[in-house]
Amino acid sequence: MRLLLRVPRALNPRTVTPRSALTPPALASHSRTYASKQPPIDPSAVASAAAALNPRWLSDLKARIGKCITFGLHQEQVTEAGAICAVLGQEWRELVAGAEGYLTDPGRRGLWGHAVVWGDQDSMGHVNNVTYNRYAESARINWASNYAKHLDPTHASHWANLWTPSGQGLILKSITTDFKFPLTYPDRITVLHKLRAQPKPHSSAFTLSCIVLSEKHQRLAARCEEVIVLYDYVKGRKSGMPDFMLSAFETTWDLQEKRREEVLERVRGLTERVRELERGSWDREGAVEDMGSAKG
Structure with missing residues (x-):
């Protein structure tokens, strides 16, 4: 089962290629700081959104994971992102349907x-x-x-x-x-x-x-x-x-009622795992995206 997640080809769930290795030597060093421009996401708002379960929650989670990968993750975070992607890719029908109480056995x-x-x-x-x-x-x-x-x-x-x-x-x-x-x-x-x-x-x-x-x-x-x-x-x-x-x-x-509660709780858990990836990448204090560097 494939996962429809558009991320840079070089960023594989098992290996990460540094952005600097992909940058032509002619380019100068650049960086982008997010913490000063984007306020941190309110955890209570995240919990509220998970409880309401936006109908587009699946595509939203995939987009959020893609943003984290694009920004840059260390190996442990890449492993976690890959594990979440595997669940979303293999069990998307059970999750989407089960969250509404549909039985998929x-x-x-x-x-x-x-x-x-x-x-x-x-x-x-x-x-x-x-x-x-x-x-x-x-x-x-x-x-x-x-x-x-x-x-x-x-x-x-x-x-x-x-x-x-x-x-x-x-x-x-x-x-x-x-x-x-x-x-x-x-x-x-x-x-x-x-x-x-x-x-x-x-x-x-x-x-x-x-x-x-x-x-x-x-x-x-x-x-x-x-x-x-x-x-x-x-x-x-x-x-x-x-x-x-x-x-x-x-x-x-x-x-049906039991399945709905179980799957909603599981989706909330996946949402929180993605939130942890965000806190450890682009949404951490002083986060800087490496835009590549050149050494003469």
Whole structure:
């Protein structure tokens, strides 16, 4: 898994080439002092920002690491920066989705690493808006099927009947899609669902939230909100939520809340580690960036 972090080519997580070694001899020595021009960042503001979790937190962290590397880090800091980059690069989907309470375990995934094919695009050169809803539909069926296959096999036949018109079934009442940016070929996407609210006994409907993540851009491409109605095809009317479904959804809701808290705490930890890199590089008192030197 790659990490989309743009840093100078010479600055590798394992080795650091001094800037002076990259400077042509004709250039004179230069330095830039940051401490006198930029006030230190308020730690309480950093903590508050982490708690709020800016939707662009992942790209922000990568940009902040890039700034530290560009300024210059000693070997121990380079090792730490590389370790943080490895986590962000390998686990970005689990972190981005988990921070919102989405469950990413293999037995709960909708679409994972699904290929965007050339035919998904329209004449405008990007994935057609309708296709996003198809992605959500496929992921939703897989999400529901996971209960029969992995999560509640005791009631596998009951779950399987929910997407057939033979008894009690699930009907999509409405879907609302919020497009964040246009997907293009080639790319791979991950589409996940979660319960929007805690399930209630005897409810005849529930709402699912859905996210579409782009692997190429490592960011959110779209959000969907889906209202699902429980319908009795035999009686021809809406029906209440059966006990086996309510029990499974209650467990899912608790796991969603637990996952959200765990991942938010982990993101705060990563944010603080990046902050320590900043304190040890460009944001330390009297910090000076080496702009290169020449010896005649």
